[in-house]
Amino acid sequence: MARTRRTSARDDRSDLLAGIAERASRDAHGVPADLIGEYVTDLDEVSATRESFGADRLRVRHDVGSRAAERGIPLRGVIDLHLSATWLAWPLLTGVRGAGDADAVRAAGEAVLRAADAAVMAVTEGYEKAQRWSVRQEESFRREFVDDLLDGRNLGRLAERAERFGLRLAGSNVVAVVRAAEPVVDGGEVARAVEASLHLRLDSRDVLVTTKSDLLVCVVPGTMVAVIDEFVRQVTGALGAGAAWSVGVGRAQSGPGGVVRSFEQARYAVDIAGRLELPGRQHRAEDLLVYQVLLRxxxxxxxxxxxxxxxxxxxxxxxxxxxxxxxxxxxxxxxxxxxxxxxxxxxxxxxxxxxxxxxxxxxxxxxxxxxxxxxxxxxxxxxxxxxxxxxxxx
The missing domain is CATH 1.10.10.2840 (PucR C-terminal helix-turn-helix domain)
Structure with missing residues (x-):
């Protein structure tokens, strides 16, 4: 009879612990309860044994952080879920309920807090690692798309891929390129500053700022040609008015292959301007057609x-x-x-x-x-x- 009562008590406590995930989810404003997994029962064991989480359990929390990042759940929400589960489980933990005096409660509390801290750190590490991988993967996709766009490769799929980066290749687009004394590199300070400033001012995803062959490149829809002037202003702020740099602007071209044609025209314009030492910073391909005729x-x-x-x-x-x-x-x-x-x-x-x-x-x-x-x-x-x-x- 006594054994039956003990078994029933354990089952009742297990049911209480099992419900903590749902309560923690509500307390964390709806963060999915399935991310808790065995965390509460693991805390229960720690409270009794006073031993920290082992590598296997921390690896599980690490994977939870990765899954949360992949599902787009904010990190603060995942941490809130775990901390809510910790304080909700506290009065039900074996090591707390069975503590005979204040010292025992204190020892259980220290063990549980250490375990919770280690769990949150593992969740955070897994989350950040997944985010870094996602960023690197996105940068790789973007670089591949930019290279195909400006080299004229894989034109059949360009329009579909362009939508991911806010470009509409069905209409016309204009390309401007900047050549500076120092090469402009992808992800460098100049490229980041110009891109961030331009997007902040325009509040539009229709403009692509990138790099190619040491050039800073800006692709804008043919209906937004005035953006080129704003692009030049941002370049002036990033490179300085006294630095040696110039801008070539291609003509508006339509279709997936239009961007590469406008890019080549812009690159040609800035190259010819450099050879002839033409005055001014901005040089439009349409104004330099006579030199193209000469070079034929x-x-x-x-x-x-x-x-x-x-x-x-x-x-x-x-x-x-x-x-x-x-x-x-x-x-x-x-x-x-x-x-x-x-x-x-x-x-x-x-x-x-x-x-x-x-x-x-x-x-x-x-x-x-x-x-x-x-x-x-x-x-x-x-x-x-x-x-x-x-x-x-x-």
Whole structure:
């Protein structure tokens, strides 16, 4: 009869302990009770034996934290669930109910608190580890998507994947790229600062800020072209107005392959601007189409450079002052006084050098057709990266 009463008492206590998970779930504002698992019965054993949780039980709590992260349950909620279960179970624990004096209660309390602390730490570690893995996995997916988007690979699935990152590839998109003296790396300070500031100001997921080949890249819908100006302002804040950097802007292009076309145009624009040392920071591909035409026959362009400019090699003092004068003269709209100011020389020096160019090459800046040949030859040398005495295209 006594054995029956003891068995009944254990069953009653087990039922009470079993109900603690549901009560803790309500106290933790609905965090799923199944995350408690055997935690309460493990605490009950600790209260009686005064022994800490072993590695196996802590591993279970670690896995609970991982599962909670995967299910999107806030960490504070999971911790609240465990702490609620701890204080709700406390008066029902074997080591507490069976304590004969205050010292025994204190010893049980210390053991239970140590176990609860270890359990919460294991839950937190598992949760954070799962989150780090999720972040790394998301970054990997994003990097793969960006590479495919800007390289034009896997176009068939791009539109579907783009929705995950807030892009709509069915319409038109415009790409801007920034080239700086120091490469802009993925996840670096500059890229993070520009992305965070831009998204904070726009409150829109339709804009993608990323990196590619040491360039900072911004993809915006064709209906939001004005965002490019805000992008440039944020880049100015991140890199500084005095730093050496420039922006290339592609034309609006439609469809999944439109982004890569606009990206290539933007990269071309910033590259050409660098070769020709064009003034200003922002360079639009549509304004540089004439240079694209020139480069379509690089062999003929190299021949022109050689024929027109090679005679300058015989100039006293070298060819470079004459080339610099020609370049500045055409850049200043063929105005000698403006050219002189640009070069920090006198007007007579400019006119003398232009006269020497005519004597050496036979081409005069006063003759429209000859001036065009000189202008294209000077531009061609810069575009092709050729010295004035180049004889053939690379």
């Amino acid at each position: 026959d690089s062999a003929a362009l190299a021949d022109l450079v050689s024929v027109v400019l090679e005679p300058l090699r015989g100039a006293r003092g070298g060819e470079q002052p004459l080339l610099d004068t020609l370049s500045a003269y055409f850049a200043c709209g063929q105005v000698a006084t403006a050219c002189a100011r640009e070069l920090h020389v006198g007007v007579r020096t400019v006119t003398y050098r232009l006269h020497r160019v005519k004597e050496l090459t036979g081409y005069s800046v006063d003759d429209p057709s000859q001036a065009l040949s000189l202008h294209v030859a000077v531009l061609g040398a810069k575009l092709l990266g050729l010295p004035a005495d180049a004889e053939q295209a690379p």
